[in-house]
Amino acid sequence: MSADPSVLPEDVVLAVEGLSIGFGGSPVNLVDGVSLTVRRGRTLAVVGESGCGKSITSLALMGLLPHPPARIGHQSARFQGIDPLTLGQRAFADLRGDRLAMIFQEPMTSLNPVFTVGDQITEVVLRHKKVGRSEALARAVKILNQVRIPAAEQRLSAYPHELSGGMRQRVMIAMALVNGPDLLIADEPTTALDVTIQAQILSLIEDLQATTGTAMLLITHDLGVVAETAHDVAVMYAGRIVESGPVEALFADPQHPYTVGLMGAMPQMGRREGRLLSIPGSVPAPALFPAGCRFATRCPFADDACRRSVPPATVVTPGHSVSCWKAPLEEHIVR
């Protein structure tokens, strides 16, 4: 994963290297040395539990993290030939909603309750494209049809509260996609939805991605959603990526003890086999992060070396890498 612009393959939409985020006077980085590459037509899922830094990573990439108080550092970042993390507020506002779009978790709070659906979608078009109001409305209807909202033209005059949760999330997706972005960042897009509606939205996102070729960065805590929608996965724990790779490799050959533990903690959809595996303890407060591997406080295999020094990312198979001194486990651990 190199972000040197001279060697970036053509299909790479976003490449970030060494992103670190801290807050206020605290010396601890809540996001520490995160590198991500998102390719055209593909979905990279960043998966992790609450507090792992996945959401502030996405906010930083969208230029939505106020700094200060945040301290954002990075080695390099490339999006459409520019480094978005060096852009000022105004320049970022030109990018956001146009080349770069975002879907949030809570469709009720991310839509403005006092404007109609039509107003909110056309605003995105009028802000970025040199078109008139009637053309903007036409594009709004077209995109509402694409996200399969029935009776799209009538819906233009509907207010968010008149729509169900699933419909609101469709409107959010329509707003995000109306200008044909190169990259879509979706932060827990289906977490607030019921399972049958979640399935509808996930399949909609997949279909739209197949037709438009939009690259997607999917932030989620749900390994089921990852398995069903992602092409590539990055597992985050306490601000660092501990393992990353193609989705098949990650599920077939999980290397990091945290990844293994997460998969073991998920109840199986088969006949029950005794107790669930649980990862001992909980994520420590940032001030208590160990100097070495941040999973060391909960890892059953951790020793002094793990607590002392940060494990580098090592390649398991091309594209699949893990940051663990003990990987592969069966070679380092005796029963």
Added chain:
Amino acid sequence: MTPVRPIIEAIGLEKRFAVDSGPFHPRSVVHAVDGVDLAVQPGETLALVGESGCGKSTLGRMLVGLMAPSDGDVIYGGRNLPGFSETERRKLRRDLQIIFQDPFSSLNPRMLVGDIVGEPVWLHEGLGRRARREKVADLLSLVGLAPEHAERYPHEFSGGQRQRIGIARALASRPKVIVGDEPVSALDISVQAQIVNLLEDIKQRLGLTLVVVAHGLAVIRHMSDRVAVMYLGQIVEIAPVDALFETPLHPYTQALMAANPVAAAGVRGKRRLLEGEVPSPTAPPPGCRFHTRCPHAGPLCRESRPELVAAGDEAGRQIACHFWLEISAAGSGAPGVSVRPPALTRRLSLFTAHVPTGTEDHDSRHED
């Protein structure tokens, strides 16, 4: 099902809420629970499952007398709950307890953990201060917390630990039945597993009956003995857990299973999706309430409501669908059982072998 007398029985249970939609709208009525018959057997874990607005939480609350039914009976100990007097009801509260979903809003932030857990002990048993403190220490260690945690406030604990406090509070009055209203859905996966294990251990040790209200299918599959699937205020299917997951009979149960994302590689692809959304409970469709979304619906489904009847001769299975026989003959929508890949199995067994026993569920760290 063995002919044991049910510990709680609901008969023709209904709950209606009047909704004011504003000065220019007529008052409308939400049928949250509409004609539910359900028997909870002693010692079992019964899951109520369904999507938001299906009435599962309302039903759970009525079963433990936290909410009065609009119509119908809840029989506990041979008597009808709504007929209990205020004093009797307080005694009843001892036997029937509840654990809430959100460990952040269900604990009083101004009370010490010791007081939160100790209050029901004091209310129900009237013990002295020292005996109460000992009882609280016992309860805290039962849920994997330390006695000194009694001197702290809820905000000093992580989500998983707060849920342990909620469980300790529910156990304080030595209940017979506990309703868990989405007890793990607000928790992270790794912590969720700790709480699921804890609930199962406690249920075994104390011989409790558990009613779990939940929407996460995998957790239900793991925890429960029987499952009741609800849709728009009615039970559409009840079955033993393995039977339900291996051969779901009701088209809605099948759709729920098909929509559940499976965490295994190679499952990407087209799935059979349920069209449309749950209709408003203020104006539920006539006939079978699922007919607006059901791929098998015929004219009969639009006209007459299917009764919950025994499904064939399989023990304990009941279904409310006019065409379940035809649908099950056409093949069920059972979800594919995911098989763990060998590398994961190998590393999981290393993981389990290295987690020191006994410390697994104890978690002394706390977050700010």
